[in-house]
Amino acid sequence: MSIWGALAGGFVGTLVLTSALSAASEFGLTRMDLPFLLGTIVSSDRGRARVLGYAMHFAVGLLFALVYLAIFAAIDRSGWALGALFGLLHGLFAGTALVTVLLPAIHPRMGTPLSAAADQPLLEAPGFMMLNYGRRTPLATIVAHIAYGTIVGGFISFAS
């Protein structure tokens, strides 16, 4: 297991995850757009937000790959199947705590259930399992994260 393997896996995994969600959006499965959600934390310019969001999303993808690596090292096991399991848990975490609770809490342009008349957010909150962004969003998100985990697990295992 090596950091370089994790970083390479994180890069490729994020590439696949982002592309999968983008494809899901094009096919009308979801309105989920992670780079856009992340980018609008720092910019209200929609175009600039997307570009910045991609950079942020890749940074987060690399960070999570290092977290995977740390856990693999701690339990002294790795592999694509274990990575897929981590991806599943990662997807569930993203759909519940991360995007549903934490993102609205720190996002300056996103509404929360507590937003009232004095607030005027530019983005609606994703809601539980991001269901506000379409009924198939949980499926698309979890499948994409399983793919991410599989790739990260595979790269880490392959590089060991």
Added chain:
Amino acid sequence: MRDAGYSPLRDYAAIGDGRTLALVSSKGSIDWLCLPDLDSPSVFGAILDAEKGGGFSLAPEPPFTVERAYLPETNALQTIFKTEVGVVRVTDAMLLPGSGLVPSRELARRVEGLSGSVPMRWRVEARFMYGSGRAELSRLGETPVARSGRDALAVSSWDAGIPVLDETSISAGFVACAGDDALIALSVAHEEPLVLPSRTEVESRLISTTAFWREWSAGRTFEGPWRDAVIRSALVLKLLIHSPSGAIAAAGTTSLPEEIGGDRNWDYRFCWVRDSALTLHALMQLGCPREGESFFWWLLHASQLTHPRLGVLYRLNGSDHAPESILPLSGYRGSGPVRIGNAAVDQEQLDIYGDLIRTAWLYVVAGGDLDSDTGRRLAEIADLICEIWRRPDCGIWEVRSQPLHFTHSKIMCWVALDGAVRLADRDLIPHAHATRWRREAEAIRAFVDERCWSEEAGCYVRSAGSSELDSSLLLGALMDYPSERDPHLSATITALRRELGSGPLLDRYSGEDGLAGTEGAFLCCSFWLADALARAGRVDEAGVLMEQLIGLANDVGLYAEEVDHQSGEFLGNMPQGLVHLALINAAVSVSKAQRR
């Protein structure tokens, strides 16, 4: 038909906080409140079922008369109860959260004794889940609490008697003497623990809430006749804006009937794309760029899932899932069924594409930017219109009869393509297909002029080849549709007023719509008429009509969807966003025309 237990719809005032909205009757009863959001199930629903719906009454025990008004330029309501033994003033408001730990939703009722000694009684009957959820009543310390599943509601009171709990309600009585000041606060929790506020905190939030509304109203830019009505309408719109997302609900209620005893009862707690252009226009006219931008962003985001097709309506959280179902409630004065959800979500309506692109155009004109992705999406929508405008549809009025070639739908398709060409001319959207858009726009004009014009009637008609009329054609004038036959749609305006009008009132259309029963006059159509008259240069006529229409509001300046032709009683959901939008836009048009 049952009248007992129901107040006339004219008797209701609305209070809210940008998440949900309560209706307060002139008898002091809160008969409608959904929690935690406007499109959530009701906790107080007596307006839809006086027995099972639940409510929060607060009134003198002796007979009383009422005077009431909103605190100037706010959404806080003051009701003065006059009795033979004294006078009491009640201030009702939904409180806006300040800093610190606050309830997620909070409603305050302040009772001030102005003279004499007035015995008062209040009663909270919480009926969660549209009356089907059984509330468990208990005390948290000394504070009565009603709980049901994921929801809880605490009733804190100070100098308002000692609350008594029975099986279904929390109630108390007290005497309000001159100089007395009592306070009752409802604190709401949804999927979280209750937060119980102190009296000082509630009073402080009541002050800051009214201050916020005053400040917000002071920021509105309209100057001209009917300013009070325009500001009230702006405040109503602000109540209908769902702050967590930026969406705007069509109205605050579901299933208030369009005919007493009839079944034209619909859920309006959704955002309709067809209202978008009028909404953005009104917000920009009022100097509400933040609300306008928020709404536009929400609209782009919500419509992304079905792109390039648009849903007719979306939930306030952006979801497109709004299946229609019927609740086991008797309905307002026995007017069932009570529906939640809206089956119109599955209809095809061509006019909404014109509304979306017109909204984008208004956003740009107001100084907003379109990013390249949005531009691409708008261009793809314009391409779609070129393919589908020849189809029949259900039209703006969402008829449940056979789809037709509605004239208004075709005009709005022209509005869409004309807007796309204008955006392309400014390089805001890709212009590769602009020639096709121009060609199809001309084809639509030719279709409307040849197939939707009646030589016999001397005006445009409801649908291709028909002899029926439709008030939505007034929107052609409002959307700058350049008719060659009727340059300002003037003949059509005259025909609509003659055939569908009665004094200041206007029906929606003549002919079938696939539904049984009748309905009242549609108030938004009357305001569109005033707007169209002003644009056609018939300014005096427009001014007189505006005066008449302003006079049709209830005592606090609100409108429902419709007015009964004979009795003048309100019908349909309220407060109705489209009516208040139309009022604002008409007031702006008429006052501009008068200045010219």
